Amino acid sequence: MKTSTIALASALLVATPAWADEAADIANPDNRDIIVTGTKLSGDFGAKSGIPITKVPQSIQIVTADEIIEQGARSIGDLLRNVPSANPGFSRVGAYQSFSLKVRGFLADQMRNGIRQRYYEDVDASALSNIDRVEVLKGPSGVLYGQSAVGGIVSIITKQPQDSQFGNFAVTLGQYDQKMLTVDTNTGLAPGLAVRITGEVERSGTFVDYQDMNRKNVALNLLYAPSDSVTAHLVAEYVERDTQRNPGLPIKGTVQSNGTRALSRSLYLGEPAVDALTANAPMVQAWVDVKLSDNWTVTPRLQYQEFNSGFLQIRLRAPDALDPTTITRNGRTGREDDSYTIAQLDLSGRLVTGSVTHKLLFGYEYDHERGRFTQSNLTNVTPITVLTPAYAFSSTQPTRTFAFDNFYNVDGHALYAQDQIDLTDRWNLIGAVRHSWIDASDGDWKGPTNNQAKTSTTIWQIGSTYQLANALSVYVGYNTGFDIESTGGARTRTGKPLQPEKSNQAEFGLRYRSDGFRGSVSLFQIKRVNAVTADPVDPDFSINAGEQRVRGVEVEGEWQVTNWWQLNAGYAYLNGKVTRSNDGIVGKRIGDLPEHSFTARTSLTIPGTPLTLRGGVNHITNRVLVDGSNVLLPAYTLADIGVGVDLKPVRIDATLSNLFDERYFTASGNGFAVYPGEPRTFSVRLSVGF
Numbered sequence: 286m287k288t289s290t291i292a293l294a295s296a297l298l299v300a301t302p303a304w305a306d307e308a309a310d311i312a313n314p315d316n317r318d319i320i321v322t323g324t325k326l327s328g329d330f331g332a333k334s335g336i337p338i339t340k341v342p343q344s345i346q347i348v349t350a351d352e353i354i355e356q357g358a359r360s361i362g363d364l365l366r367n368v369p370s371a372n373p374g375f376s377r378v379g380a381y382q383s384f385s386l387k388v389r390g391f392l393a394d395q396m397r398n399g400i401r402q403r404y405y406e407d408v409d410a411s412a413l414s415n416i417d418r419v420e421v422l423k424g425p426s427g428v429l430y431g432q433s434a435v436g437g438i439v440s441i442i443t444k445q446p447q448d449s450q451f452g453n454f455a456v457t458l459g460q461y462d463q464k465m466l467t468v469d470t471n472t473g474l475a476p477g478l479a480v481r482i483t484g485e486v487e488r489s490g491t492f493v494d495y496q497d498m499n500r501k502n503v504a505l506n507l508l509y510a511p512s513d514s515v516t517a518h519l520v521a522e523y524v525e526r527d528t529q530r531n532p533g534l535p536i537k538g539t540v541q542s543n544g545t546r547a548l549s550r551s552l553y554l555g556e557p558a559v560d561a562l563t564a565n566a567p568m569v570q571a572w573v574d575v576k577l578s579d580n581w582t583v584t585p586r587l588q589y590q591e592f593n594s595g596f597l598q599i600r601l602r603a604p605d606a607l608d609p610t611t612i613t614r615n616g617r618t619g620r621e622d623d624s625y626t627i628a629q630l631d632l633s634g635r636l637v638t639g640s641v642t643h644k645l646l647f648g649y650e651y652d653h654e655r656g657r658f659t660q661s662n663l664t665n666v667t668p669i670t671v672l673t674p675a676y677a678f679s680s681t682q683p684t685r686t687f688a689f690d691n692f693y694n695v696d697g698h699a700l701y702a703q704d705q706i707d708l709t710d711r712w713n714l715i716g717a718v719r720h721s722w723i724d725a726s727d728g729d730w731k732g733p734t735n736n737q738a739k740t741s742t743t744i745w746q747i748g749s750t751y752q753l754a755n756a757l758s759v760y761v762g763y764n765t766g767f768d769i770e771s772t773g774g775a776r777t778r779t780g781k782p783l784q785p786e787k788s789n790q791a792e793f794g795l796r797y798r799s800d801g802f803r804g805s806v807s808l809f810q811i812k813r814v815n816a817v818t819a820d821p822v823d824p825d826f827s828i829n830a831g832e833q834r835v836r837g838v839e840v841e842g843e844w845q846v847t848n849w850w851q852l853n854a855g856y857a858y859l860n861g862k863v864t865r866s867n868d869g870i871v872g873k874r875i876g877d878l879p880e881h882s883f884t885a886r887t888s889l890t891i892p893g894t895p896l897t898l899r900g901g902v903n904h905i906t907n908r909v910l911v912d913g914s915n916v917l918l919p920a921y922t923l924a925d926i927g928v929g930v931d932l933k934p935v936r937i938d939a940t941l942s943n944l945f946d947e948r949y950f951t952a953s954g955n956g957f958a959v960y961p962g963e964p965r966t967f968s969v970r971l972s973v974g975f
Contacts, residue, residue: 342748804842
């Protein structure tokens, strides 16, 4: 018992953020011997863990701000095409892209500067202007980050102020009347004080008829280092989007024949006169690194954010029994308003016991979530004929009937601990544990609480990395996670609270890192356990008895062939199936999971010129639409080419995506509709720096 207590106490303290060192550069310009976090080969993961990327016992991939520009990425989903085991989901014409982003077969959650977001990422998937890099940690990762999706973490690190003065303005123009203005300015206001402002405004059409994309985001990043022992950070962001709520396209006529003709990707089957989706969200993050001694740092963190959205939505349902070109529909209108506060207090440091060094992190977290969802159902939505669509609400107004006005509250507390143990110069161990207490309730906004459930859960992680040679290392890890997205506040048929859904991953991998090459290969198994499935006694209730499993192999790497030619590529094999369920789908495939996927990119700078040529390819094999479905989404291959001209201070980047105009479709999240993939699209970005 004493040994396990010491191990637990050893488990949580290491994470003096790398930004504290960066801030020290501003306070003391002579302090320069720092490993810069943000390259692909150095620094700590996630701005919180304190674990060097080379020692994380899980597979990680990183996408930098430069790559966002070079690839002409339009959303977070586009960035995930660099990750072979990731499914980039539907394009930004869909309502909430984050609900479709998957890694290793399961949904992935987004973090910002090491703190969990709550619906913030759903406002605008194209809000990329304040991103310095994106780190994709594959598999359950809840010990430091709390409740999170099974597939992993998309960790977003925002742009940080520097002690110099610089700026960049960019205009992006493209097909479908794309018009976008981006700004990034930085200045050092005084010794130890710097500010960076980023922002973006877009007024564009899309490839879908009647659907526009009006969006904006702005961010203020402040860094204040009044002394060598105190560094304060402030990140304030606001995102907003105004578009139409695209219902997608029916199964018949897209991925299955409707007996007549294939449907155009541009077809809009909602009601363009009334459809709407508006969303906005402010977010403020603040944290302070206070150096207590040479070995210990305390870091309080606070984040407040909102998610406010109003919508009128038409939904596609089943085709008419006699005519597959006539699609039944229904509709709803309403709004959602959520607020989310998270507070953390971390103590990190270093402890030497004999010849063994412990890097420790101990933390406490409090979560406070308040949500309200109001909905009315539309009563006069008519079927639509996809061959000659006639929009009902072009000549009449929708009528509605009240459905509900509900609240959803969550209060959570957690204690967590992490220990990195350097047994030798080559051998490292990592252990971590988290215990969470959750009080979730929901009910009528003006009435009594209908459901309330208090639950608790413990998750943990253990892993080891061993350096076999200067460039080669091996790692093994087992990590767990939990999520209350589908269980919070709900009860079983017998009145017992539904428990959080849990997940685990076992992984073995090899990493190779040299001056010109970085690569990894990993073998893994992920399970989603304790999942919600129907109660066999009364299917109107649920129980924690479901399970899904993915086994796979993933290979990825980057090769700097010469100082002017770079290659990167990856391949993933994913075998996923439902292993336990009361829904009649045991043994069937997991929805929206390709068995094989491949990605490759190259960049070639022509020596002696300012010209860079780029290209990429992404292949995904077929997937079933939803868990256990017989509907197949066909395989597809996308290619893109680009060119960059760096004429300092002017830079031009042009991209032609979906080069061969591949016709493809992605899952929409339900069994009635799919989203069309983007057709061949050209865009050019002109930027001026100073």
